[in-house]
Amino acid sequence: MKAKAKKQIKQPKPIKSPLYIRPSWDEYFLNIMKMVGGRATCDRGRSGCVIVKNKHILTTGYVGSPIGTSHCDEDGHEMHEVIHEDGTKSKHCIRTIHAEQNAIVQAARMGIALEGSTMYCNMLPCYVCAKMIINAGIKRVVANKDYHASEKSKKIFKEAGIQCELIHQEIENYSNM
Ligand SMILES: [Zn+2]
Numbered sequence: 001m002k003a004k005a006k007k008q009i010k011q012p013k014p015i016k017s018p019l020y021i022r023p024s025w026d027e028y029f030l031n032i033m034k035m036v037g038g039r040a041t042c043d044r045g046r047s048g049c050v051i052v053k054n055k056h057i058l059t060t061g062y063v064g065s066p067i068g069t070s071h072c073d074e075d076g077h078e079m080h081e082v083i084h085e086d087g088t089k090s091k092h093c094i095r096t097i098h099a100e101q102n103a104i105v106q107a108a109r110m111g112i113a114l115e116g117s118t119m120y121c122n123m124l125p126c127y128v129c130a131k132m133i134i135n136a137g138i139k140r141v142v143a144n145k146d147y148h149a150s151e152k153s154k155k156i157f158k159e160a161g162i163q164c165e166l167i168h169q170e171i172e173n174y175s176n177m
Pocket residue numbers: 041042043044072076077078093094095096
């Protein structure tokens with residue numbers, strides 16, 4: 001007489017997550033950059049920045065006023081109007097240190113060399129940041145979006161041989177530009 005076949009308990013199949021797409025290294029650091037920007041204290045652009053070398057984070061930075069001084073979110077912006085050569089005007093908040101500058105300054109404070117590193121940022125860096133990036137030895141800049149006044153930065157990056165990549169061609173918008 002045949003032994004009764006044991007009732008097989010159906011094991012659930014391991015989930016292969018067909019919908020899950022593993023982020024690339026650029027996506028990984030851009031996602032971290034966005035999270036870092038959440039700490040920013042100026043609502044004109046809660047930008048973040050991450051500086052990376054050999055897939056490791058060296059420093060991070062976000063938009064904020066100097067340590068120990070009042071924040072835009074608490075005391076309002078320090079607005080500054082710039083009239084350009086062609087007569088157009090643009091408005092800037094000058095209370096804060098840009099995310100890119102803070103990431104570079106953090107390296108200075110901690111004694112970390114940025115030579116040959118890659119910078120991930122929210123917008124294409126402004127002209128001042130672009131010049132600091134060049135002299136800090138950063139070789140590649142990956143920006144999530146374009147910046148409304150990025151022409152000079154793009155030009156100087158090209159001239160200095162900095163690899164500059166835009167993830168989205170659109171220009172980041174914020175109020176009272
Ligand atoms: Zn501000």
